[in-house]
Amino acid sequence: MTETLSEEVAALSTAPEPVSGRVARGAGPHLRRLWRQLTSMRTALLLLTLLALAAIPGTFIPQRGLDPVKVDGFLRRHPHLGPLMNHLSLFDVFAAPWFAAIYLLLFVSLVGCLVPRIRLHAAALRRRPPNAPRHLMRLPASVQWETEAAPDQVAAAAYQLLKSSRWRVDRRDEPDGVATVAAEKGYLRETGNLVFHVALVVLLLGIALTGLYGYKGTVLVSERGGFANAREFYDVFEPSRLFSDSQLAPFSFTLQRFTASYQPSGEPTSFHAYIAYRSSPSAAPVPFDMQVNHPLDVDGAKVFLVGHGYSLRISVKNAAGQTVYNGDTPFLPDDSQFTSHGVVKIPNLGGGKQLGLTGFFYPTAGVGPTGAVTSIYPGPRQPLLSLAAWSGDLGANSGVPQSVYSLPVANLNNIGVTQLTPGKSWHLRDGATVTFHGVDQWATFQVAHEPGKRTLLAGAIFIIAGLLASLRVRRRRFWLRAVPAAGGESDRRTVVMAAGLARSDADGFSGELEDLVGRITAPDPGAIERAGE
Amino acid sequence: MSANLHLAHTSDVLLTWAVFLYAFAMLGYAAEFAAGRRAEAAGGGSETVARGARRAALFGRGAVVLTFGGWAFHIAAVTTRGVAVHRVPWGNMYEFSCMVTLVAVSVYLFLLTQPRVRAAVTGKQRTTESVRCLGAFVMAPIILYLGLAGTVLYAAPGPLVPALNSYWIKIHVVAAITATGAFLVSGVITVLYLLKDRYERGLPPLRVALLARLRSPRNPARVSLGPGTAAAVEMGAARGGLMRALPSAAVLDRLAYRVITFAFPVWTFAIIAGAIWAEQAWSRYWGWDPKETWSFITWLGYAAYLHARATAGWRGRRAATLSLIAFGALMVDYYVVNTVITGLHSYAGIS
Ligand code: HEM
Numbered sequence: 001m002t003e004t005l006s007e008e009v010a011a012l013s014t015a016p017e018p019v020s021g022r023v024a025r026g027a028g029p030h031l032r033r034l035w036r037q038l039t040s041m042r043t044a045l046l047l048l049t050l051l052a053l054a055a056i057p058g059t060f061i062p063q064r065g066l067d068p069v070k071v072d073g074f075l076r077r078h079p080h081l082g083p084l085m086n087h088l089s090l091f092d093v094f095a096a097p098w099f100a101a102i103y104l105l106l107f108v109s110l111v112g113c114l115v116p117r118i119r120l121h122a123a124a125l126r127r128r129p130p131n132a133p134r135h136l137m138r139l140p141a142s143v144q145w146e147t148e149a150a151p152d153q154v155a156a157a158a159y160q161l162l163k164s165s166r167w168r169v170d171r172r173d174e175p176d177g178v179a180t181v182a183a184e185k186g187y188l189r190e191t192g193n194l195v196f197h198v199a200l201v202v203l204l205l206g207i208a209l210t211g212l213y214g215y216k217g218t219v220l221v222s223e224r225g226g227f228a229n230a231r232e233f234y235d236v237f238e239p240s241r242l243f244s245d246s247q248l249a250p251f252s253f254t255l256q257r258f259t260a261s262y263q264p265s266g267e268p269t270s271f272h273a274y275i276a277y278r279s280s281p282s283a284a285p286v287p288f289d290m291q292v293n294h295p296l297d298v299d300g301a302k303v304f305l306v307g308h309g310y311s312l313r314i315s316v317k318n319a320a321g322q323t324v325y326n327g328d329t330p331f332l333p334d335d336s337q338f339t340s341h342g343v344v345k346i347p348n349l350g351g352g353k354q355l356g357l358t359g360f361f362y363p364t365a366g367v368g369p370t371g372a373v374t375s376i377y378p379g380p381r382q383p384l385l386s387l388a389a390w391s392g393d394l395g396a397n398s399g400v401p402q403s404v405y406s407l408p409v410a411n412l413n414n415i416g417v418t419q420l421t422p423g424k425s426w427h428l429r430d431g432a433t434v435t436f437h438g439v440d441q442w443a444t445f446q447v448a449h450e451p452g453k454r455t456l457l458a459g460a461i462f463i464i465a466g467l468l469a470s471l472r473v474r475r476r477r478f479w480l481r482a483v484p485a486a487g488g489e490s491d492r493r494t495v496v497m498a499a500g501l502a503r504s505d506a507d508g509f510s511g512e513l514e515d516l517v518g519r520i521t522a523p524d525p526g527a528i529e530r531a532g533e
Numbered sequence: 534m535s536a537n538l539h540l541a542h543t544s545d546v547l548l549t550w551a552v553f554l555y556a557f558a559m560l561g562y563a564a565e566f567a568a569g570r571r572a573e574a575a576g577g578g579s580e581t582v583a584r585g586a587r588r589a590a591l592f593g594r595g596a597v598v599l600t601f602g603g604w605a606f607h608i609a610a611v612t613t614r615g616v617a618v619h620r621v622p623w624g625n626m627y628e629f630s631c632m633v634t635l636v637a638v639s640v641y642l643f644l645l646t647q648p649r650v651r652a653a654v655t656g657k658q659r660t661t662e663s664v665r666c667l668g669a670f671v672m673a674p675i676i677l678y679l680g681l682a683g684t685v686l687y688a689a690p691g692p693l694v695p696a697l698n699s700y701w702i703k704i705h706v707v708a709a710i711t712a713t714g715a716f717l718v719s720g721v722i723t724v725l726y727l728l729k730d731r732y733e734r735g736l737p738p739l740r741v742a743l744l745a746r747l748r749s750p751r752n753p754a755r756v757s758l759g760p761g762t763a764a765a766v767e768m769g770a771a772r773g774g775l776m777r778a779l780p781s782a783a784v785l786d787r788l789a790y791r792v793i794t795f796a797f798p799v800w801t802f803a804i805i806a807g808a809i810w811a812e813q814a815w816s817r818y819w820g821w822d823p824k825e826t827w828s829f830i831t832w833l834g835y836a837a838y839l840h841a842r843a844t845a846g847w848r849g850r851r852a853a854t855l856s857l858i859a860f861g862a863l864m865v866d867y868y869v870v871n872t873v874i875t876g877l878h879s880y881a882g883i884s
Contacts (some may be wrong), residue, residue, distance in 0.1 A: 052833035293699040304816035471794040
């Protein structure tokens, strides 16, 4: 009897059956068996656990994607172990082939498991509820009572009640005047479960779509400077595998003003980048206040504010009085108080000479713990620019790519150092003049286009909806048999048996059975109830 | 706007009171056990037994009242903290712990007062008796959690770091807190399930089994434990009192499942909301930051638990063990990631 009960309960789910132990002969059955093995619940369980375990090293070993500097440090400190770990992709766990193997196998298993389950469930949705078992009173939740009403009256009442409580109901008449009712409810559980699992596949497709067609890039823009969305304007551009330049939306923007505010301790409290953007070259500019949690959405691309720093207005005149450099020069921050460094390179100062300037900028100059000048507050309260000038070959024409933020000075001659406040000029020995006009700010923006985002969001919504249905709805069956009492013609009594089943996960069915029977017998107070086992 | 230090201090005092009340409640629940067992052991006429049972129930009901009292102080404590710092009171680990425990107590009180749960546990709708025997076990980790929060993790009242300053903190963090609090309760019930299951299978208490394994790792069944054995077996019988008072293993299993089926979708939602927030704040929805990764590991763990319940040979004990491992991952996510591993989610508020 336990056998039949667990079969009945199992019939309420489309979960794959356990794979049997017997091995058939020939290659075909072997493959089929392997496939059944791969799409079994046990394999799904194993792969889920394996995926969780595989993710753990990625949280303790430094990862390139998160902190490349730390990875380099680790490699330097572990000259033997490091390369081996590198070989095993332990610094790129989440892009490692073995990590991908696990989740791809999991998704193959998932799809292989889903297809037959969807077919089974679709069939179950179309089928009539299964007929009442002969021995209802053997089910754990069952009751029996007697009534004066005729069997088909009882069945009709039950039918009506179940129908109005939105059960799927079926009435059948059996020989000897027996009337039965079979009902089922909670198909939504299985539907939700399938929706959830399909949504997982949708989520993976969304991730793949972004990974194949998206792009990402960062650009530094100083106040009053601008940006147009074309590859050559980016400082860093990372296209995906199948990306083509025609996907770049033709928007542009200018950074009008950037403001940062800080607590007295120097902790930042807010950042605003006031920009004006055009969605196409012919469109009118639209003002926008960009903040850390408030990106700009334009034409399928998103523009984020990701960093900021100081840009110094510096000009240089040569000995002849010609302006050879005039512009906003971005300085890169070195610490949280925005002590920053930057360079100016002038490869043709005139007269065949070259000039290089390296500098440190202190938004609020003060004296640090070591006695050296440092910045003691991130806001520009007392700006100070400390400069060194260099002559010699800057290497600009050497063909080797140069960073605009650094100048190797090993082969250059120092021709002086100074400290400037805004508005002040510096006359160099060779007749050139450097002027520090004032302080601007720059902001870095990240532009990202993720074509899979809508798919991802849809997947996420269905994941939640499917989960709620799957975990909160109870699938259950209810049966009723009304049998004429065995007392012969004169005996007008009817024996009614009712029983039900729920998926074993949920609480048993007794409570609901009591409730249903109560409502079925409610109009018949004369019924004599006798509880079953 | 700077924090209202006076009010923040009031909040601290209220929380201390909440912890005291919870501690007394725990003693009350324990006293109910003890009194019940003494009454049973004393035997005698049905009159004395009934009197003993009444006394036990009195302790139990008192403990419930104390729990409600602690809960009220707890709510007052987080509310005043929020008012004092002019923001939501879940901006650092200290405040997060206070909220998680508040959710856990709320879930316990909900189970206690739900007629359907009571019916499932006791077969009777009218009594809180059997859900009440979870009380001591729920109170213990909550007191521990709050103790840790008030000492090691305590953060002075202050504003949020800008990265957290978004309405998403209300959505994502509330979901994470709610799920964590509920997972805490399910974890307690699962441990009780495993103990009760041992008891129902007639195995010696875990303590005795471990002792035997320590003495003879190879063959724990063979070893004679000496004169202590009899005592241990006695203890096992005494344990019977405690174990008998607990609902059956099947009921505990279902109860834990029920709580997890509430917490799991909420946790799923928390992760998704977190991804949406991350996309706005850091321009990527998923970056395998340690916090994200451990949340995902936790999620996989509970997904594995739900699968195990539907897999032949994995139902029951093994599934329960998986859910405890998943809870372990949640604790790593919460304590280890916030304090040891650095990542973008550095909001612990401790240095
Ligand atoms: C990407 C991998 C998978 C994840 C994350 C996952 C997750 C889940 C979760 C969270 C549940 C419980 C919620 C619910 O019932 O809807 C569940 C249930 C279920 N999953 Fe999966 N699953 C995965 C793959 C699979 C595979 C490969 C199979 C096929 C063997 C499968 C079969 C099932 C079944 C039959 C249930 C219902 C269990 C029950 O009756 O309670 N899942 N899954």
